[in-house]
Amino acid sequence: MHVELDLAGLTVLVVGRADRTRRARARYTAAGARVLEVLGEHAAARLEQPLDAAHVDVLAWVDGTPAERETTVALARSMRLPVLTDAPVEPTPRGHVTLVGGGPGDAELITLAGRRALAEADVVLHDRLGPTDRIDEWAPGAELIDVGKTPGHHAVPQREIERLLVARALEGLRVVRLKGGDPFVFGRGGEEVHACRVAGVPVTVVPGVTSAVSVPGAAGIPVTHREVSRAFTVASGHVPFSEEELAHLVGLGGTLVVLMGVGTLPHLVAGLRRHGMAAEMPIAIVERGFSAGQRTTVSDLGGILHRVAEVRPASPAVIVVGEVVRVPETFGCEDGRPETSDAVASVIARLGT
Incomplete structure (x- = not known):
C-alpha cells in the first residue's frame, strides 16, 4: 500500500545515523517539513527518555536494528505519532563513478538507469x-558540484574534473558525473573513464x-529518411575543419550534423561550397532543442549566412x-509539429460530437 503524506509545515523526527539518513532528510526538507533531530546509534534507548511529543508531528524510521525499530515504533504509537519508514543510504565498501548521459x-x-544512479549518489x-533543474530532487542529500563549461570558458579544467571524480570515489563515495x-x-x-x-x-x-539525433527530430528533421538519406555523419564544429576534413565531409554524402558549430558556421559553409x-x-539550425525557446532557422548554403545575420543564432544549437531538412515541408510538418490532415481532422471532429 502506498500512502502520500503532506509534510509541509510539519516537524519530522528522523531516526538513524546522519550518514544513513541524509537522503530522507533532504526529501523531507524539500517537501516543506522541519527536521527536528537526527538520532544516532541506539536511537530507541534515547527515545525512551521523556520526549515532548507536542513538538513532533511525525517520526521517520530510517536506520537501526529490527529490535530498535520495534521499540521505537511502539514508543511513537504510545505518543500517537504517525510513523514513516524510509530507506537508508546503504554503505559501500568501495567508491564508484558513474557517467550518466542526461539527454538534451x-x-x-x-x-x-540514469535516474537510479542519481538517487544513489x-x-x-x-x-x-542537460537536465540540471531537478538534480536536488533526483539526488536528495548529495553534494552537488557545478563543473559546467561555457563556450570559451572552462571554470573547472577537465583534468580537475577527473581529479575530483577519482578523489571522491577513493573516499568510498558513489560519484555521478x-x-x-x-x-x-x-x-x-x-577521458574520464580512462x-x-x-x-x-x-x-x-x-x-x-x-x-545529434534528438534535437533535429524535435524540429521534425530525421537524420535519415528512406530514399533521401541512408547515412548521417556527426561532427564537432568547436574548431574550424581542415581542408581535408571539408573535402571528406562533402564526399560522404548523406546528412551532416554539426554540434558546437555556430561560431564556425561561416567557415563550414564556405568550405563545403569550395x-x-x-x-x-x-x-x-535548431537552437535550444526541447526547451520553450526552441527555434529552427532553415535556408540553403547559398543563403544561410544572410539568415544568420538576421536571426543571430546562439549556442546550444545543432x-x-x-x-x-526538406522532409518537414514534404510531410506537412513545421518545427516538429505535424499538421493534421483533413481526414484525421474529420475523425477528431466526429469523436468530439
Missing part, C-alpha cells in the same frame, strides 16, 4: 547542459539521448546539412 535537456529524456558533478547528451558523444567521457581505470576506481557508463556542395543544399 528535457527532464523526461533521462534514462531510468553521494556526489554529483554536473554540466550546464552528469552530462548533457551522451557521455561518449563529444562529452570527454572516454582516469578512473588508471586510479583503480570502478566506473560505469549510462548512455544518454544524444542531441569543395563542391551545391548552393541549393538545405541547411537548418546544425543539419542535407536533403532531410
Whole structure:
C-alpha cells in the first residue's frame, strides 16, 4: 500500500545515523517539513527518555536494528505519532563513478538507469547542459558540484574534473558525473573513464539521448529518411575543419550534423561550397532543442549566412546539412509539429460530437 503524506509545515523526527539518513532528510526538507533531530546509534534507548511529543508531528524510521525499530515504533504509537519508514543510504565498501548521459535537456529524456544512479549518489558533478533543474530532487542529500563549461570558458579544467571524480570515489563515495547528451558523444567521457581505470576506481557508463539525433527530430528533421538519406555523419564544429576534413565531409554524402558549430558556421559553409556542395543544399539550425525557446532557422548554403545575420543564432544549437531538412515541408510538418490532415481532422471532429 502506498500512502502520500503532506509534510509541509510539519516537524519530522528522523531516526538513524546522519550518514544513513541524509537522503530522507533532504526529501523531507524539500517537501516543506522541519527536521527536528537526527538520532544516532541506539536511537530507541534515547527515545525512551521523556520526549515532548507536542513538538513532533511525525517520526521517520530510517536506520537501526529490527529490535530498535520495534521499540521505537511502539514508543511513537504510545505518543500517537504517525510513523514513516524510509530507506537508508546503504554503505559501500568501495567508491564508484558513474557517467550518466542526461539527454538534451528535457527532464523526461533521462534514462531510468540514469535516474537510479542519481538517487544513489553521494556526489554529483554536473554540466550546464542537460537536465540540471531537478538534480536536488533526483539526488536528495548529495553534494552537488557545478563543473559546467561555457563556450570559451572552462571554470573547472577537465583534468580537475577527473581529479575530483577519482578523489571522491577513493573516499568510498558513489560519484555521478552528469552530462548533457551522451557521455561518449563529444562529452570527454572516454577521458574520464580512462582516469578512473588508471586510479583503480570502478566506473560505469549510462548512455544518454544524444542531441545529434534528438534535437533535429524535435524540429521534425530525421537524420535519415528512406530514399533521401541512408547515412548521417556527426561532427564537432568547436574548431574550424581542415581542408581535408571539408573535402571528406562533402564526399560522404548523406546528412551532416554539426554540434558546437555556430561560431564556425561561416567557415563550414564556405568550405563545403569550395569543395563542391551545391548552393541549393538545405541547411537548418535548431537552437535550444526541447526547451520553450526552441527555434529552427532553415535556408540553403547559398543563403544561410544572410539568415544568420538576421536571426543571430546562439549556442546550444545543432546544425543539419542535407536533403532531410526538406522532409518537414514534404510531410506537412513545421518545427516538429505535424499538421493534421483533413481526414484525421474529420475523425477528431466526429469523436468530439
